[in-house]
Amino acid sequence: MSNARTTMTPPVYVSLPLAPPKPTEDCGVCMALAKQRAEAETKGDFSRVADCNIELRNHSHLRATDRKSV
Template sequence: MARMCRPVQLGEPASEPVPVAGCDVCGALAQQRAGAYGVGDRSKVTDCNVEMRRHAHPRVVRA
């Protein structure tokens, strides 16, 4: 029996996160990502991007 499925619709790929200026964690992840690109390790690149997106930055409270 034939199965009728809807075609898959994929969106545009997400752009890479930009490291926050002055954040040591973002800076380290950006360096790791650059190194992973250099050796062709796309899995590591993705891991760094996910960590950078999930990394919480303290909110600046202005008086």
């Protein structure tokens, strides 16, 4: 005898993505990452965009309020 399901599995709920982090304007590292992120986005390299966002979020001087999602 088989254990076939006769009902659908429940839907998968995925949260909204985080808002892109804002670079600090007087930080050279932040501005370089923001430039790299913009170039990657123009080229359609969204993996690199995500990498830049992670680096910006993990950059030590950002305030906790900059890390919140929308």
